[in-house]
Amino acid sequence: MKNLFQRNPELKEIIAEIKSELLSISRPADEVILDDVDLRKTLKVSKRTMATYRSDGHIAYSQHGNGKIYYKLSDVLKFINDNRIDPGNLDLNIKL
Numbered sequence: 279m280k281n282l283f284q285r286n287p288e289l290k291e292i293i294a295e296i297k298s299e300l301l302s303i304s305r306p307a308d309e310v311i312l313d314d315v316d317l318r319k320t321l322k323v324s325k326r327t328m329a330t331y332r333s334d335g336h337i338a339y340s341q342h343g344n345g346k347i348y349y350k351l352s353d354v355l356k357f358i359n360d361n362r363i364d365p366g367n368l369d370l371n372i373k374l
Contacts, residue, residue: 310351317349331357 312320318328331337338353 306352308350308352312349312351312354314347314349317354336361 314325314328318325321328323331332339332347337349337357340348342348
């Protein structure tokens with residue numbers, strides 16, 4: 279195995295990246311961090327919509343000195359759950 283890494287040093291880096299990804303998948307939601315771009319892509323919303331969610335206090339976030347915004351996955355899941363609409367509560371007036 280050691281010989282394999284000596285012949286292909288980039289392989290060791292790839293394995294380290296895979297290990298890192300696997301660790302992030304198995305972390306509790308409170309420890310997974312998303313940045314603003316990742317969350318907007320996941321929720322399929324615009325930059326302005328995310329800014330509105332933040333300014334209206336709908337979703338918790340952290341902002342660092344460089345202006346970059348981060349979210350805990352647990353807060354994102356809470357936001358989604360708080361805005362969940364159960365199918366039984368829909369009052370649809372559909373005329374056939």
